[in-house]
Every structure is written in structure tokens, then in C-alpha cells.
Amino acid sequence: MSAMLAARLYSAAIPSHQSPSPRSSFRLRPMPTAGSRSLAPRAAASATVVSTKPAPAAAPSSADRSVVRIGLPSKGRMAEQTLSLLKSCQLSVRQLNPRQYTADIPLIPNLEVWFQRPKDIVRKLQSGDLDLGVVGFDTVSEYGQANDDLVVVHDDLDFGQCRLSLAVPKGGAFENINSLEELVRMPEWTEERPLRVVTGFGYLGAKFLKDNGFKHVVLLSADGALESFPPMGMADAIVDLVSSGTTLRENNLKEIEGGVVLESQATLVASRRSLHKREGVLEITHELLERLEAHLRASAELMVTANMRGNSAEDVAQRVHSLTSICGLQGPTISPVYCRRDGEVAVEYYAMNVVVPQKLLYKAIQQLRSIGGSGVLVTKLTYIFDEETPRWRNLLTELGL
């Protein structure tokens, strides 16, 4: 092993407590997922840069500040998608100067935006310098290390989907190794020659290996290009993020059964202390949650409007209800279309509005036509607000409020 790697061993990183999986043992609890989510890619967006206002004054210390602070990723793939999601919720981020790390969201006056590296967002939530943050669940879990102060308010922001996974070379000694159990049982790993696993996730990686019974193992630390370590002979396995699997494939590595450490995507995280103590945090979190939930729900649906010939609204409703792809949120809204016929006002058509899942749209159009629908209009929805967001209720329960 090279001196560089030896110096970076996580000798004391293996936590002492034992549990079946990192996620289940965490005191850091994501709010339960409510409803299904769309995997549709979102359009890219960036912060609007304006120069009409002076930069905000130097930030006061965490104890005496009165503004609420949210940390957003300053770089990497999460940065653009976070801004894009907020923009879709009418919460455009206004950056006064692209070289500054602060910005604001005009629609929420008491909220200050701080652009930070994802791991620093988690650190600053814990130190009290930030109240809210958008980061991957992997980052919260790694740098939050089960800190009870971190509360995952929204665990399903529908971008940054990836998994933290263990991978080994496809060939050589690993040719017939296809599961974690087989890897643990390999006779090659001894005290003198342990399995060398390289990762940027020292906490989660160590815990995963310990929980899965690896005895003769060393964890090596590196920040990037981990997939190059096994082909270069510097490590036997890696624990890294995987999304499409291309990087693994290109480096002749494979995932194995039971090797997923954690599933991740972008989350909204808050400091429990801030939610309890800092004025305005709970209200802002509520507004963010409402907008995010309503928007994410709406992005999987489309509003369909069609004209239908019929004798009555009930007659039209009955025909619509016979269709499998059209059910609407509660049911279709049907209203009479008043036409002028020979100088008289008459109702021959009804306009029908119904919310249809995006993936069923074409089927819905075909079915609507088959029952006499015409003039079909399809519109995107910005929000679907329900009576109360389930995640808000869950958050209040979590906070004992």
C-alpha cells in the first residue's frame, strides 16, 4: 500500500454501535414519502443576477441574527437543479453578485440564501449558522452522522437520484463474486492482507462494512475518481455514488447483491433547534414545504379540457367515469357550454376538466375521443395544493408540536 494511502486510512472510523443498516439505525429521520414521484427531467435554470441593490451587510453571528438562512449547493450537479426547482415554485433566487455567496428570494423577504458546498451545508446546519438546506441524502447521512438536530423535512425532491454502493472488479479474484456474502467469505482477506476499500464516505462506508461482518478490511480515503483505484491496484473495492452505472462499467467494476449502502436524492433539511427556537423558521419551512409538495405533485399531472356532446352533465360524467385512464383528483368537473341556436341559448356541449397523470395522457386522449370528446386542450399544472401537506403534519409530529 502506498504511503499516501496509508496516511489516509480511516483507522478509527468504524463506529462502535451495531445495527442492520445505516439508514434504519439513524436518529436522523426522513419524513415518510407521500405519494408517487415523477422521474421526468427538469429544465435547467440559474439564479438571476441583478445589480440594483447593495450587497447585504456582513452576517451577524448565529445567536443574534434575525434573518432565517437556507444553504443551497454552490457547485456541482445539485446547484443548478436546486435553483431550477425553486424557480418552478416561483421562488427564484436573486443573486446580487455572482462572486458573492449570499442571495435572496424576493418572495420570502426574511430568508437569506447562502451558497455553500453540500458538506458545509450539513456542517453549518449543525453549528447553527444555517437553519435550512438543500443537499443529497448521502451528504446529510455522511456529514450529519445521525445527529438528532438534523431533520429531513422533504426526502423526495426528485433530483440527484443516486445510490451509495460497493463495487468490485468484474474479473480476476472477483470473477465469481456476486454478493456481499461471497465477498465477506473470500479467503483472500487476512489480517496481513485485508480487503482495501476506497471511499469518500468514511462514516457510512465504515459502518456498512462493520454491520455486514467484514473483519479483515481497511478503508482508504479519496475524494474523486475512485473508480480508478482498483484498476491501478491501489484498492480492491470502492464505495461510491452510482447513478447510471456508466463510470463503473467504463472501469470494469460491478455492483454486487446486497452492496447498496444507501439510496439518495435531493432533500430539504432543517435544524431542529432552529425550527423550535428561531423566529420565522417554522413559517418559512411551512411555505417551502407547501410549494414544493404542491409543485412536485403537479409536475406528474396534466390538466385536460375537452368538449363533449351530451344530454346532461350527469350523462357526460357517466361516460367519462367509464374510462380507465381518466379519474381526476376527485372526478371530472363538467360545466355546460351555452351556445346560441336560432336566436336562443341552448346547451348541447359540456366542457370537461380533468387532471390526468402525464404518463396516461395519450391513452386518455384516445379514450376521450372514443366517447365523443373534441377540442381537447392540455395544460401544464404549476401546483396541486391539497387540504394539508402530509409532510407538514409529519414534521409537527416529529417536533412534538
Ligand SMILES: Nc1ncnc2c1ncn2[C@@H]1O[C@H](COP(=O)(O)OP(=O)(O)OP(=O)(O)O)[C@@H](O)[C@H]1O
Ligand atoms: N452520478 C450522480 N448522479 C446523480 N446524483 C449524483 C451523482 N453523483 C453525486 N450525486 C448527488 O449530487 C451531490 C453532489 O455531487 P457532486 O459530485 O455534484 O458534488 P460534490 O461531490 O460535492 O463535488 P465534487 O465531486 O466536485 O467534490 C451528491 O452528494 C449526490 O447527492
Ligand SMILES: O=P(O)(O)OC[C@H]1O[C@H](OP(=O)(O)OP(=O)(O)O)[C@H](O)[C@@H]1O
Ligand atoms: O453512475 P454514473 O452515472 O456514471 O455516476 C457515478 C459517478 O458520478 C460521481 O462522480 P462525479 O461526476 O461527481 O465526479 P467526481 O468523482 O469528480 O465527484 C460519482 O462519484 C461517480 O464517479
Ligand SMILES: [Mg+2]
Ligand atoms: Mg462528485
